[in-house]
Amino acid sequence: MLKLQNVTKTFGDFTAVDDLSLEIPEKQMFGFLGANGAGKTTTFRMILGLMDQTGGEISWNDQHIGYDKSHLIGYLPEERGLYPKLKVEDQLVYLAKLRGMKKSESVPEIRKWLDRFKVPEYRLKKIEELSKGNQQKIQFISAVLHKPKLLILDEPFSGLDPVNVEMLKAAVVELKEGGTSIVFSSHRMEHVEQLCESLCIMHKGKPVLKGGLKDIKRSFGKKNVRIVADFDLSFLENHGQILHYRHTKEGALCQVREEKDAQILFEALQGRGFVRQFILEEPSLEEIFIEKVGEAYE
Amino acid sequence: MNKFFVIVSHTYKHRLKSKAFIITTLLVLTAILVMTNIQTIMDTFTGEEGEDYTIAIIAKEPSASTLVSSLPEGEWFDGGEEEGKDAVRSGEYEALLVVEEQENGLPEGQYYTEQLTSSSASEVRQALQQLKTSIAVEQENLSEETLTAITSPVAFERTALEEGAKSEEELNQARVIVYIMLFVMYFAVIMYGNIIATEVTTEKSSRVMEILISSVSPVTQMFAKITGIAILGLTQFLLFILAGYVGITLADTSQGSLIQMAGLSDVDWGIIGYAVLFFILGYFLYATLAAMLGSLVSRVEDAQQTVTPMMMLIIVAFFLAISALGSPEATYITITSYIPFFTPFVMFTRIGVIDVALWETLLSIGILLTTIFVLGVIGARIYRGGVLMYGKSSLGKNIREALQLSKKE
Numbered sequence: 222m223l224k225l226q227n228v229t230k231t232f233g234d235f236t237a238v239d240d241l242s243l244e245i246p247e248k249q250m251f252g253f254l255g256a257n258g259a260g261k262t263t264t265f266r267m268i269l270g271l272m273d274q275t276g277g278e279i280s281w282n283d284q285h286i287g288y289d290k291s292h293l294i295g296y297l298p299e300e301r302g303l304y305p306k307l308k309v310e311d312q313l314v315y316l317a318k319l320r321g322m323k324k325s326e327s328v329p330e331i332r333k334w335l336d337r338f339k340v341p342e343y344r345l346k347k348i349e350e351l352s353k354g355n356q357q358k359i360q361f362i363s364a365v366l367h368k369p370k371l372l373i374l375d376e377p378f379s380g381l382d383p384v385n386v387e388m389l390k391a392a393v394v395e396l397k398e399g400g401t402s403i404v405f406s407s408h409r410m411e412h413v414e415q416l417c418e419s420l421c422i423m424h425k426g427k428p429v430l431k432g433g434l435k436d437i438k439r440s441f442g443k444k445n446v447r448i449v450a451d452f453d454l455s456f457l458e459n460h461g462q463i464l465h466y467r468h469t470k471e472g473a474l475c476q477v478r479e480e481k482d483a484q485i486l487f488e489a490l491q492g493r494g495f496v497r498q499f500i501l502e503e504p505s506l507e508e509i510f511i512e513k514v515g516e517a518y519e
Numbered sequence: 520m521n522k523f524f525v526i527v528s529h530t531y532k533h534r535l536k537s538k539a540f541i542i543t544t545l546l547v548l549t550a551i552l553v554m555t556n557i558q559t560i561m562d563t564f565t566g567e568e569g570e571d572y573t574i575a576i577i578a579k580e581p582s583a584s585t586l587v588s589s590l591p592e593g594e595w596f597d598g599g600e601e602e603g604k605d606a607v608r609s610g611e612y613e614a615l616l617v618v619e620e621q622e623n624g625l626p627e628g629q630y631y632t633e634q635l636t637s638s639s640a641s642e643v644r645q646a647l648q649q650l651k652t653s654i655a656v657e658q659e660n661l662s663e664e665t666l667t668a669i670t671s672p673v674a675f676e677r678t679a680l681e682e683g684a685k686s687e688e689e690l691n692q693a694r695v696i697v698y699i700m701l702f703v704m705y706f707a708v709i710m711y712g713n714i715i716a717t718e719v720t721t722e723k724s725s726r727v728m729e730i731l732i733s734s735v736s737p738v739t740q741m742f743a744k745i746t747g748i749a750i751l752g753l754t755q756f757l758l759f760i761l762a763g764y765v766g767i768t769l770a771d772t773s774q775g776s777l778i779q780m781a782g783l784s785d786v787d788w789g790i791i792g793y794a795v796l797f798f799i800l801g802y803f804l805y806a807t808l809a810a811m812l813g814s815l816v817s818r819v820e821d822a823q824q825t826v827t828p829m830m831m832l833i834i835v836a837f838f839l840a841i842s843a844l845g846s847p848e849a850t851y852i853t854i855t856s857y858i859p860f861f862t863p864f865v866m867f868t869r870i871g872v873i874d875v876a877l878w879e880t881l882l883s884i885g886i887l888l889t890t891i892f893v894l895g896v897i898g899a900r901i902y903r904g905g906v907l908m909y910g911k912s913s914l915g916k917n918i919r920e921a922l923q924l925s926k927k928e
Contacts, residue, residue, distance in 0.1 A: 291733065302726025305725055
């Protein structure tokens with residue numbers, strides 16, 4: 222369990238992370254959301270011990286995370302970078318050595334991963350000869366090569382094409398199932414929604430929302446009703462039960478407070494014509510994010 | 520500790536295999552071998568040249584035969600002055616020497632060559648001088664003894680009264696070796712300082728730094744890098760010394776040779792030992808500074824600029840040391856030899872040239888070591904914050920910011 226208790230980090234007058242408390246259970250995937258400059262990278266750097274927190278405690282299984290544990294930790298920084306002049310394999314062997322992995326152990330692993338990411342031909346190429354997306358795959362390999370117990374991925378999927386995103390996602394899921402605790406940050410809500418059991422939304426250094434994905438959605442207190450009908454739905458715009466109304470191509474998307482309101486809405490549609498779809502949906506994470514962060518802006 | 524050596528060996532091997540290192544080392548090694556054997560090489564060339572020219576001599580007897588016999592290249596020219604000049608122009612002769620007798624019976628010479636750059640003149644002049652002297656001696660009826668008494672140089676020997684002071688000859692020899700070692704140190708410190716600063720900045724600019732510092736503490740990393748480059752420097756240094764040794768062994772070290780005159784035939788290994796010691800200390804001092812400065816900038820282009828103040832220090836130290844060669848006892852030299860940034864150069868020169876008390880040497884080394892330690896501690900803190908810092912601003916501001924980033928709680 223990774224535990225952050227009242228963690229604060231200030232740089233002079235600027236507070237990057239403000240009183241953040243989190244509990245990230247073992248063998249789970251934890252999503253870290255936030256707009257740019259929300260304090261995600263700073264939090265990661267504090268977890269990794271690259272920076273000391275101004276206040277609060279960070280522990281992993283009740284122990285301080287120091288360099289003596291670096292072989293248990295994998296990290297993919299947001300700013301990608303490897304030695305441009307080194308060959309892929311030499312580079313990975315070196316970085317693995319720094320995580321306490323012998324060359325004889327790392328070489329077969331490196332080949333396995335390169336095969337898995339369908340880039341075995343890059344083994345003896347220099348990093349600078351690779352495309353950006355492929356460099357990112359190599360860097361991902363460097364983060365997971367030593368089979369870490371705690372893996373921190375800062376924006377792992379940014380800048381990749383959909384095929385590679387799927388490839389990386391599959392690898393991440395497999396690692397989680399293998400018992401690795403994974404913390405990752407992203408701007409892309411759908412990735413978090415697909416992968417994470419629990420999450421935290423940060424805004425300007427403060428956690429605005431945290432907990433299990435399902436709980437968050439349930440407690441958000443709003444649901445969506447998607448209606449597709451053959452008649453004009455604009456009379457709903459000023460309906461008392463609807464919090465937010467939006468026209469869609471085929472009908473409308475309405476936000477209501479709870480299921481009961483959806484029923485009232487359903488009744489209001491009676492007798493007006495043919496209704497093709499009437500779906501009550503959980504809100505998407507994106508909506509929650511926009512609303513929560515938007516609120517925090519106000 | 521294990522990771523320390525991983526970085527040390529990675530840094531060392533990576534640099535050892537780099538083209539830049541191999542090429543510079545080979546160039547310098549060749550230069551050392553050539554320089555130590557310069558006399559042999561020059562002799563090889565001039566030896567061949569010497570045989571294929573002759574000097575035409577127009578003179579009356581008995582001067583003519585004396586000159587021809589004393590000048591191996593000389594040849595009596597049977598003809599007039601103008602014919603002789605034509606012969607020089609056509610390349611038949613290297614030069615034409617016309618000797619006339621003055622009223623007082625002494626000879627005077629006219630020397631004609633195609634160009635005044637010809638190197639044969641001094642030899643000819645010397646031969647003519649000898650001839651003139653012998654004629655003059657004969658005219659005045661002087662004995663050989665009187666002549667020797669007049670021309671032989673006065674005996675003048677300087678002796679230092681202080682115990683252990685170097686003799687005149689030893690002093691000159693020491694100066695040569697100290698001078699050479701100073702140069703090697705100067706270039707080595709500048710070169711390795713630059714290597715370290717650029718290496719740190721390269722890791723930063725390629726952003727690989729963040730992975731590195733998440734695996735190994737920046738402090739370990741900084742010192743491992745410095746050590747790796749130090750071993751590289753020592754490798755190079757030892758290669759150079761070895762080349763110097765081989766070169767001197769191969770070279771003509773007989774009495775009167777260039778090597779012998781420079782005092783290199785009988786090298787004082789004690790001075791070499793001090794050179795290595797001060798090289799290592801000076802290296803660590805400047806390398807720590809370079810790593811610290813390198814960590815403050817994020818682009819390789821800026822690295823050069825940040826290390827400029829350090830380069831200035833090294834240059835000042837070097838010039839102080841050069842002036843110490845001439846006046847090792849000057850007060851400002853004694854004082855600067857205790858200032859840690861100058862000690863490696865200035866104290867080394869003092870030790871090389873004059874007899875420095877052991878306590879003075881130890882004191883300066885002590886000050887140097889303390890400074891290295893203090894710089895190491897401060898440097899490590901700045902490095903720790905600096906490596907996470909991107910963007911550009913002034914040096915002072917960067918240092919403040921880096922210290923703040925690395926601040927404990």
